[in-house]
Amino acid sequence: MKHFTSVHDIGNLDEALQEAFKLKENVFRYDTLGKNKTLLAIFFDSSLRTRLSTQKAALNLGMNVIVLDVNQGAWKLETGHGVIMDGDKPEHILEAIPVMGSYCDIVGVRSFARFENKQDDYGEKILNQFIKYSGKPVFSMEAATRHPLQSFADLITVEEYKKKERPKIVLTWAPHPRSLPQAVPNSFAEWINAKGYELVITHPEGYELDGQFTGNAKIEYDQDRAFEGADFVYAKNWSAYTGPNYGRVLSRDRAWTVDARKMALTDNAYFMHCLPVRRNMIVTDEVIESRQSIVIPEAANRVISAQVVLKRLLTDNY
Numbered sequence: 001m002k003h004f005t006s007v008h009d010i011g012n013l014d015e016a017l018q019e020a021f022k023l024k025e026n027v028f029r030y031d032t033l034g035k036n037k038t039l040l041a042i043f044f045d046s047s048l049r050t051r052l053s054t055q056k057a058a059l060n061l062g063m064n065v066i067v068l069d070v071n072q073g074a075w076k077l078e079t080g081h082g083v084i085m086d087g088d089k090p091e092h093i094l095e096a097i098p099v100m101g102s103y104c105d106i107v108g109v110r111s112f113a114r115f116e117n118k119q120d121d122y123g124e125k126i127l128n129q130f131i132k133y134s135g136k137p138v139f140s141m142e143a144a145t146r147h148p149l150q151s152f153a154d155l156i157t158v159e160e161y162k163k164k165e166r167p168k169i170v171l172t173w174a175p176h177p178r179s180l181p182q183a184v185p186n187s188f189a190e191w192i193n194a195k196g197y198e199l200v201i202t203h204p205e206g207y208e209l210d211g212q213f214t215g216n217a218k219i220e221y222d223q224d225r226a227f228e229g230a231d232f233v234y235a236k237n238w239s240a241y242t243g244p245n246y247g248r249v250l251s252r253d254r255a256w257t258v259d260a261r262k263m264a265l266t267d268n269a270y271f272m273h274c275l276p277v278r279r280n281m282i283v284t285d286e287v288i289e290s291r292q293s294i295v296i297p298e299a300a301n302r303v304i305s306a307q308v309v310l311k312r313l314l315t316d317n318y
């Protein structure tokens with residue numbers, strides 16, 4: 001694996017899952033693999049889990065870690081080509097990226113969709129520039145269209161909790177006050193489809209996701225009907241993807257909040273969310289605090305997914 005940006009980079013998914021479970025038994029098994037290798041984790045956007053779990057994964061492998069918050073202390077970066085740089089951005093990303101690459105061995109990048117230009121977002125302009133110009137293996141810590149470390153951890157968690165060979169998984173839109181990227185639901189759908197589980201996606205009309213991620217998932221506009229018989233309920237807000245509404249909030253309808261009545265329609269489903277979650281918008285206190293809520297073990301598995309990815313990047317490139 002040269003870079004890690006999606007499920008397509010992980011190869012055989014069942015082998016990757018087995019590797020994750022093996023690693024989880026003893027996270028220090030490869031604690032010298034990363035000796036004298038430096039991870040540079042670059043954040044263009046906020047993070048709690050990705051920031052900590054990725055560092056922990058690197059430390060477990062014996063790596064050194066540098067974290068850069070681009071918007072706090074670094075120069076503001078121009079990303080447009082041909083721009084006359086007479087504004088507030090003193091440095092161009094085309095110099096900054098190779099410079100950053102020269103200080104490390106592996107680069108992690110978090111850069112959300114900007115919603116300014118759909119082509120830039122869905123063309124993964126920022127992430128691809130890191131791949132092209134850093135000269136180092138690059139992995140996504142949530143880019144414009146995908147959050148593969150999250151989805152890998154989600155799938156590890158599903159494997160740990162599932163009671164059926166092929167569980168029914170419901171990805172439900174839920175309300176949120178701000179415009180959020182489609183990266184988490186896109187990526188979740190892509191990984192669940194790759195595993196071959198039953199996937200039902202429910203959302204208000206107008207929130208259809210890009211078909212390249214949703215594949216053959218069933219789209220059900222009736223949330224109650226979607227929940228019937230579910231084994232896992234995965235809640236997430238996203239902004240509109242299609243047409244001129246790209247990046248817009250079309251609804252804040254709290255009738256879509258995941259509550260105990262809706263969870264009662266499921267087959268005693270587990271509740272999942274990538275976090276951070278807005279309580280009583282996305283999910284009620286009652287559901288997130290219930291025994292069926294597995295959001296904490298889900299977040300804990302972020303160390304494992306990151307460690308499998310870093311281990312492979314180290315092994316395959318150094």
Ligand code: AN0
Nearest residue numbers: 180181183184274275276
């Ligand atoms: C981000 C998102 O929806 O993509 C990060 C989730 C891991 N969430 C927020 O910005 C609240």
Ligand code: CP
Nearest residue numbers: 047048049050274275
């Ligand atoms: N789930 C997740 O990626 O959380 P952070 O945004 O806190 O990293």
